[in-house]
Amino acid sequence: MAAHAHTVKRYRGLMDWLTTVDHKKIGILYLIAGGLFFLVGGLEAILIRIQLIKPMNNFVGADTFNQLITMHGTTMIFLAAMPMLFALMNAVIPLQIGARDVAFPFLNSLGFWTFFAGGVLLNISWFAGDIPDAGWTSYVPLAGPTYGGGHGVDYYLMGLQIAGIGTLIGGINFMATIINMRAPGMSFMRMPMFTWTIFITSALIVFAFPVLTVGLVALTFDRLFQANFFETGNGGNAVLWEHIFWVFGHPEVYILILPAFGVISEVISTFSRKRLFGYSSMVFATVLIAFLGFMVWAHHMFTTGLGPVANGLFSIATMLIAVPTGVKIFNWLFTLWGGSISFTSASLFAIGFIPTFVMGGVTGVMLAVAPADFQYHDTYFVVAHFHYVIVGGLIFGIFSGLHYWWPKMFGRMLNEKLGKATFWTFFIGFHLTFFIQHFLGLIGMPRRVWTYLPGQGFDTMNAVSTVGAFLMGIGTIIFVVNVIVSAANKKPVADDPWEDGRSLEWSIPSPPPEYNFKQLPLVRSYDAWWNEKQKRQRRNAAGRAGRTDPYAFAIDPSARHEHRIVRSGAGLHVRPSGRCHRRARRHLWQHVLPLRVRRSRLPHRA
Amino acid sequence: MSAHDHQLDGHLPHEPEKATLEGRNKILGFWLFLGAETVLFGTLFAAFIALRHQTLDGPTPDHLFELPMVFAATMILLVSSLASVFAVQALHQHKVKQMIVWLIITILLGLSFLGLEIYEFNTYVSEGHKLTTSAFSSSFYTLVGFHGAHVAFGVLWIGLLIAQIFKKGLTVVTAPKIYVSAIYWHFIDVVWVFIFTVVYLMGKVG
Numbered sequence: 001m002a003a004h005a006h007t008v009k010r011y012r013g014l015m016d017w018l019t020t021v022d023h024k025k026i027g028i029l030y031l032i033a034g035g036l037f038f039l040v041g042g043l044e045a046i047l048i049r050i051q052l053i054k055p056m057n058n059f060v061g062a063d064t065f066n067q068l069i070t071m072h073g074t075t076m077i078f079l080a081a082m083p084m085l086f087a088l089m090n091a092v093i094p095l096q097i098g099a100r101d102v103a104f105p106f107l108n109s110l111g112f113w114t115f116f117a118g119g120v121l122l123n124i125s126w127f128a129g130d131i132p133d134a135g136w137t138s139y140v141p142l143a144g145p146t147y148g149g150g151h152g153v154d155y156y157l158m159g160l161q162i163a164g165i166g167t168l169i170g171g172i173n174f175m176a177t178i179i180n181m182r183a184p185g186m187s188f189m190r191m192p193m194f195t196w197t198i199f200i201t202s203a204l205i206v207f208a209f210p211v212l213t214v215g216l217v218a219l220t221f222d223r224l225f226q227a228n229f230f231e232t233g234n235g236g237n238a239v240l241w242e243h244i245f246w247v248f249g250h251p252e253v254y255i256l257i258l259p260a261f262g263v264i265s266e267v268i269s270t271f272s273r274k275r276l277f278g279y280s281s282m283v284f285a286t287v288l289i290a291f292l293g294f295m296v297w298a299h300h301m302f303t304t305g306l307g308p309v310a311n312g313l314f315s316i317a318t319m320l321i322a323v324p325t326g327v328k329i330f331n332w333l334f335t336l337w338g339g340s341i342s343f344t345s346a347s348l349f350a351i352g353f354i355p356t357f358v359m360g361g362v363t364g365v366m367l368a369v370a371p372a373d374f375q376y377h378d379t380y381f382v383v384a385h386f387h388y389v390i391v392g393g394l395i396f397g398i399f400s401g402l403h404y405w406w407p408k409m410f411g412r413m414l415n416e417k418l419g420k421a422t423f424w425t426f427f428i429g430f431h432l433t434f435f436i437q438h439f440l441g442l443i444g445m446p447r448r449v450w451t452y453l454p455g456q457g458f459d460t461m462n463a464v465s466t467v468g469a470f471l472m473g474i475g476t477i478i479f480v481v482n483v484i485v486s487a488a489n490k491k492p493v494a495d496d497p498w499e500d501g502r503s504l505e506w507s508i509p510s511p512p513p514e515y516n517f518k519q520l521p522l523v524r525s526y527d528a529w530w531n532e533k534q535k536r537q538r539r540n541a542a543g544r545a546g547r548t549d550p551y552a553f554a555i556d557p558s559a560r561h562e563h564r565i566v567r568s569g570a571g572l573h574v575r576p577s578g579r580c581h582r583r584a585r586r587h588l589w590q591h592v593l594p595l596r597v598r599r600s601r602l603p604h605r606a
Numbered sequence: 607m608s609a610h611d612h613q614l615d616g617h618l619p620h621e622p623e624k625a626t627l628e629g630r631n632k633i634l635g636f637w638l639f640l641g642a643e644t645v646l647f648g649t650l651f652a653a654f655i656a657l658r659h660q661t662l663d664g665p666t667p668d669h670l671f672e673l674p675m676v677f678a679a680t681m682i683l684l685v686s687s688l689a690s691v692f693a694v695q696a697l698h699q700h701k702v703k704q705m706i707v708w709l710i711i712t713i714l715l716g717l718s719f720l721g722l723e724i725y726e727f728n729t730y731v732s733e734g735h736k737l738t739t740s741a742f743s744s745s746f747y748t749l750v751g752f753h754g755a756h757v758a759f760g761v762l763w764i765g766l767l768i769a770q771i772f773k774k775g776l777t778v779v780t781a782p783k784i785y786v787s788a789i790y791w792h793f794i795d796v797v798w799v800f801i802f803t804v805v806y807l808m809g810k811v812g
Contacts, residue, residue: 103631168642176635180627206638210646218653218748227737227744228660229653235660235741240653247649 021105022514026112027090028409031402033116034083040123041075042476044068049433049469052462055454065450066133067152071126073136074156077256078163079119081394085259086112086170088401089198091409093174095505095512096192098183098521103176111169118163125155132156135448137249138219140230140241145223157220164209164216171205174198183504185523189283192503192526193269193276196283197262200290201255207294208251215244239304246297254293257389258286260397261328264350267400268332270500271347272339275527278331285324285331292321302373311370318368325361329354344498345419349400352427356396360388363438378448381441387434399426399479406486407493411511415489418482422475429471436461436468502530618700622781629782636786640793647797650749651804657741658809664739667746667809670730676806679722680798683757686715687795690788697784702776705784709768712791716761723754746805753801756794763787 011019020026048068051059060068094102102108125131130151134143143153178199182191191199219241221227228234230241269276276282298306298314332354341347363385367373376382399422406414440461445452452458496506504521505512507529525531619625623633658667693708727747737747764787767780774780 103635172635172638172642175638176631180631180634206642207645210642211649214646214649214653218744221737221744221748225737227748228739228741229657229744229748231741234738235657235662236744237656237660237741240656244649244653 019109021101021109023090023094023102023105023108024409024512024514026108027087027092029112030083030090030115031087031409033112033119034080034087037075037079037119037123038081038084039476041072041080042473044072044075046469046473048072049466051450052452053466054463055452055459057451060450062450063133066135066448067131069448070132070135070138070156071122074122074132074160075119076390077136077252078160078167079115079122081256081390081398082167083115083119084398084402085201085256085394086115086167088194088259088263088398088405089170089174092405092505093177093195093198094181095408095508095516096195096503097178097181097186098504098517098523099177099181100516100520102173103180104173107169107173111166111173113166114169115163115166118159118161118166121162122155122159125152125159128155130155137245138241139245140219140222140238141232143219144230144238145226146231148223154220154223157216157223161213161216161220164212167205168209168213171202171209174202175206178202183517183520183523186528189280190523190526190528193265193279193282194259194262194503197258197265197286200286201258204251204255204258204290204293208248208255211244212248212252215241215248218244239301242301242304243297246300247294250297250300251290251293253386253389254290256394257397258290260353260394261286263397263401263404264332264353265335266503267346267350267404268335269527270404270498270502271342271344271350272336273342273500274335274339275530276331277334277337278327279526281327282331285327288324289321292317292324296321299368299370299373302370303377315368315370319365322361322365329358329361342500344403345414345416345423346400346404348420348423348427349396349403352423353393353396353400356388356392356427356430360385360392363388376441378446379441380437380445380447383447384434384437384441387437391430391434396427399423404498405505407497408505408510408512410486411493411509412486412489413491413493413497414482414486418478418485422479422482424475425471425478426475429468429473429475432468432471433465434468436464440465496529500530502527504529507532618776618778618781621698622700622776622778623697623785625778625781629778632782632786633789636789640789643793647749647752647800650745650752651800654745654749654805657745658805660741661743662740664743665730665733665735667742667805668812670733670735671806671809672726673806673810675722675726676802679719679726680802682715682719682722683795683798686712686719687792689715690791694785694788697776697781700776702771705776706768706771709764709784713761713764713768716757716764716791720754720757720761723750723757727751750801750805753794753797756797760787760791760794764791 010016017025017029020029047060048065051057051065051068053059090102090108094100122132128151132138132152132155134148134153134156138153138156141147143156178191178195218227218229222229222231222236228236230236230238232238265276265282296314296318298310299318302311302314336351343351363381367376367382367385403414403419406412440458441447443457445456445458452462493510495509497510498506501507504523507521508517521528623629661667689708689712693705693712696702696705696708735743735746737744767783767787771780771784776784
C-alpha cells in the first residue's frame with residue numbers, strides 16, 4: 001500500500017496548470033516562463049545594441065543604458081537560461097531514468113513558483129521606476145547604500161533571493177531523484193549523458209547557491225539595516241563581495257554549461273547513430289570540470305590586486321579546466337566520425353555548438369593568463385568571450401534540446417524547414433554580433449560604457465555588431481513562429497519519432513501518460529532503448545531465415561535504416577547478460593516494456 | 607486512507623522512517639539540504655573571520671564575551687542533541703510516549719538556549735555593540751543570529767511534529783519527519799560547536 005495513496009481533488013484547465021505537481025507540466029511551465037524572460041532579456045539586448053550602433057548616440061541615454069545592461073545580464077542568466085534548463089530537466093530526467101515522477105513533486109512545483117515570483121518582482125522594478133543599475137555582478141560600493149541610492153538594487157537583491165530559493169529546491173530535488181529513483185538495472189554508469197550532467201549541475205547548484213544567498217543577505221543588511229559588511233568606512237571590505245559573488249558566480253557558469261554538454265552528447269550520438277564515444281571519460285570530465293569550477297573564482301579578480309601568487313595559482317587552475325573540456329570536444333568529434341549523420345535542426349545546433357564553443361574556450365584560456373588579462377579586463381574582449389560560451393554554448397544547447405525533445409514534450413513535431421531557418425539566422429547573427437567584439441575589445445573599447453567618441457576605429461564594428469543582434473532577434477522570432485505552427489498541426493507523433501532514439505524516454509508515448517511508465521523498465525545496458533531495438537532486429541532477421549521467433553516485435557521490417565542499425569551495431573558495446581538469466585529476462589522484457597512501434601504511427605520525415 | 611494502512615497492516619517496521627520510497631527520498635533530500643546549509647554557514651563564517659578584527663570604536667570580543675554563560679548555552683544545546691538521539695531510539699522501538707517525552711525535553715532545552723542568547727544579545731546592545739556599530743558587529747550578529755533563527759525554526763518545527771504525532775500517531779508517513787528533524791537538530795548543534803570555537807574562544811585569545 002502506497003504511503004500517500006489518497007484521493008486528490010482534480011482540477012481542469014487553468015487551475016490544473018496552476019496546481020500541477022506533474023514534472024512534465026512543470027517542465028512546460030518552466031519553458032513558458034523562461035521563454036518569456038528570454039524575450040524580455042533579448043529585447044533589452046537589442047536596445048543596448050541600438051544605443052551602440054553609432055558614436056555619440058543618444059537613443060536611451062546613460063542611466064537607462066546602465067539599467068539595461070544590469071537587467072539584461074540578470075534576466076538572461078537567472079530568469080531565462082536556468083529556467084529553460086529546468087524545463088529540459090523536468091521534461092526529460094524522470095523519463096531517462098525510468099521513473100514515474102521526481103522525488104519531491106510538491107517541492108518541484110514550489111520551486112517553479114518561487115522562481116517565477118522572484119523573476120516577476122525583479123521586473124516590476126521597470127514599472128516602479130527604481131531599476132537595478134549596478135551591473136549583474138552588483139559590485140560594491142556602487143551597489144552599496146552610499147552610491148546605490150533608491151531601491152533599484154533592492155529589487156535585484158530580493159528578486160534573486162526569492163528566485164534562488166526556487167533554484168536550490170530544484171537542485172536538491174533532482175539530486176535526490178537521480179540517486180534514489182533510477183529504474184532497476186540503471187547503474188550510475190548506465191545513465192544517459194544528459195542525466196549525468198544534470199546530476200552534476202544539481203550538485204553545483206546545491207553547493208554554490210547558498211553562497212549567493214549569504215552575499216545577498218549581507219548586502220541587503222548593509223542597504224536596509226545599515227550593517228557594515230562592505231562599508232569600508234566602518235571596517236567593512238568591498239573585496240569580500242567580489243569573493244563571495246564569484247565563489248558562487250564561477251560555479252554558476254558551469255551550472256549553465258554542463259547541461260548543454262549533456263544535450264549535445266545526446267543529440268550528436270542520436271543523429272550520428274553511434275554510441276557516444278568515450279562515455280566514461282565524458283563522465284569523468286564532467287565531474288572534474290565541476291570540481292575545478294570551485295577552484296578558479298579569483299580569475300574574475302586578477303586586476304583587484306590579490307598579488308602574483310594568488311593570480312598565478314588561479315591562472316593555472318583555470319587553464320587546467322581546458323583539459324577535461326578538450327576531452328569532451330574530442331569525444332563529440334569522434335562520435336561524429338564515421339557516423340551516419342542526419343542534419344536535423346537539433347543536430348545542426350549541436351554541430352554548430354562545437355566550433356563556437358571551442359572559440360569561447362580558447363579566449364577563456366587567453367583570459368586565464370593573468371598578465372594578459374590586465375589588457376583584456378573590462379573590455380569587449382571579455383563580453384565576446386562570455387557570449388561565445390553562454391550563447392554559443394548554452395543557448396545553442398537549449399535550442400538543440402528543444403528541437404530534439406519537442407515531440408516528446410508536446411506530441412508535435414517542430415517544422416524542420418523553419419527549424420533550419422532558425423539555426424542559420426541565429427548562428428550567422430550570433431557570429432556577426434560577437435566575433436567582431438573580440439577586436440573591439442583588443443583595440444580598447446571598454447564594456448559597460450553607454451557611448452563612445454567617433455574616429456577611434458569603433459564605428460564600423462559596432463554597426464556590424466548591431467546588425468548581427470537583429471539577425472539573432474529574427475532567428476528567435478522564426479522559432480516562435482515554428483512553435484505556433486507546430487501547435488496548429490494536429491498530426492500525432494510516434495513514440496520514437498527520430499527513429500534513432502537511444503534512451504528510455506523514446507520507449508514511451510509522446511507525450512507520455514501521466515504515470516510515464518506502465519511498468520518500470522528493466523535496464524540492461526547503456527543506451528538501453530537502442531539495444532532493445534537492436535535485439536528485436538536480430539530476432540526479426542532470425543525469423544525471416546525460417547525460424548519462428550516468439551519474441552518478434554512489431555517494428556516495421558522495411559524501416560528505412562534497419563540495415564544501418566544492424567551494421568553500425570557491430571561497433572556497439574553490448575553488455576552480455578548472464579546466460580542462465582537470458583530467457584527469463586527476455587520474457588520479462590516482453591511484459592515490462594510493451595513497446596510497439598506501429599507502422600501507422602511512424603513519422604513522416606521531411 | 608486510515609492510520610491502519612499507514613502502519614502496514616498494524617506492523618510498523620523496525621525503521622519506519624526508511625520503510626517507504628517517500629521516506630528514503632525525504633532523508634536523502636534532507637542530507638543534501640544540510641550540505642547546502644553547510645555551505646551557507648561556511649560563507650557566514652568566512653565573512654566573520656574576514657571582518658572580526660574590524661571593531662572600530664565598538665567593544666572588542668575580548669571585552670564583550672562572558673565565557674561561563676556561553677559555555678552553559680553550549681552544554682544546554684549538546685544535551686538537547688542527546689535528548690533527540692533518545693527520541694529517535696524510542697522511535698525505532700515504537701515507544702511513542704517515550705519519544706514524545708524526549709522530543710519535549712529537546713525543545714525545552716532549545717528554548718532555554720534561545721532565552722540565554724536573547725539575554726546575551728540584549729546585554730551586548732546595552733554595552734554599545736549593535737548591528738550597525740562595526741563590521742565585526744554586523745558579521746557577528748548575522749552569523750550567530752542565523753544560527754539562533756535556525757534553533758527557533760527547529761523548536762517550532764519539532765513542536766508541530768509533536769502535535770501531528772498526537773493527531774496521526776507514529777506511521778511510515780510521520781516517522782521520516784521525526785527522523786529528519788533530529789538530523790536537523792544535530793546539524794545546528796554542530797554549527798554551534800564551530801561558533802563556540804571560532805567566535806567565542808578565538809575572540810578571547812585574539
